[in-house]
Amino acid sequence: xxxxxxxxxxxxxxxxxxxxxxxxxxxxxxxxxxxxxxxxxxxxxxxxxxxxxxxxxxxxxxxxxxxxxxxxxxxxxxxxxxxxxxxxxxxxxxxxxxxxxxxxxxxxxxxxxx
Amino acid sequence: xxxxxxxxxxxxxxxxxxxxxxxxxxxxxxxxxxxxxxxxxxxxxxxxxxxxxxxxxxxxxxxxxxxxxxxxxxxxxxxxxxxxxxxxxxxxxxxxxxxxxxxxxxxxx
Numbered sequence: 001x002x003x004x005x006x007x008x009x010x011x012x013x014x015x016x017x018x019x020x021x022x023x024x025x026x027x028x029x030x031x032x033x034x035x036x037x038x039x040x041x042x043x044x045x046x047x048x049x050x051x052x053x054x055x056x057x058x059x060x061x062x063x064x065x066x067x068x069x070x071x072x073x074x075x076x077x078x079x080x081x082x083x084x085x086x087x088x089x090x091x092x093x094x095x096x097x098x099x100x101x102x103x104x105x106x107x108x109x110x111x112x113x114x
Numbered sequence: 115x116x117x118x119x120x121x122x123x124x125x126x127x128x129x130x131x132x133x134x135x136x137x138x139x140x141x142x143x144x145x146x147x148x149x150x151x152x153x154x155x156x157x158x159x160x161x162x163x164x165x166x167x168x169x170x171x172x173x174x175x176x177x178x179x180x181x182x183x184x185x186x187x188x189x190x191x192x193x194x195x196x197x198x199x200x201x202x203x204x205x206x207x208x209x210x211x212x213x214x215x216x217x218x219x220x221x222x223x
Contacts, residue, residue: 004157031209042118042213043158043201050209058209090157100146100165100205105157 001026004106006091012112013081021076021109023091031094032074033058033103034066036087043090049074081113116141116206120214127221130191135217137202138184146205147185149178151198152216158201161187192221 045058150158
């Protein structure tokens with residue numbers, strides 16, 4: 001099992017460009033999450049998907065959109081990147097969601113917006 | 115406001131020198147506390163889940179404990195391979211997980 005995979009590993013964008021971060025999990029989990037991690041701050045939830053077909057905003061959703069493509073895949077889109085979106089992005093999944101169970105994380109995507 | 119505070123921010127230990135990391139929290143109705151290990155350039159890796167005060171979990175040189183206000187991650191006789199950032203998170207209900215900023219541990223040979 002690969003667990004949670006993310007692509008790309010690293011990306012450089014210019015201000016105003018768009019891109020999609022991809023995430024897939026092979027653990028048959030129902031819930032998936034997108035976080036960002038910035039120096040001196042804890043992981044912050046951007047969006048989550050409780051189950052296939054549903055998505056909801058987290059703590060810092062502005063400037064992002066998400067798509068739960070199927071049970072395995074959850075993508076994060078930056079429509080018009082800004083320097084403030086320079087960060088490391090982590091995708092995570094959990095079995096049921098909303099029940100306090102363990103989240104499993106991917107390796108991250110490092111994004112630099114110039 | 116729900117909050118998680120980890121201390122110290124950074125810790126340097128000699129190999130074999132035991133110590134503890136602290137995670138204090140203020141959250142209404144704690145329903146779960148999680149410890150993760152994060153290596154540089156990698157995603158967080160799950161270590162432990164604690165659900166109620168008094169609970170303890172162990173894994174190799176690591177032992178996690180939980181009280182009503184804080185959790186400790188005890189590291190006994192650490193080795194250089196234990197060097198990493200250790201993250202604490204609390205589950206505040208529904209989909210809300212609150213992460214601390216972590217403790218960067220460096221174990222010197």
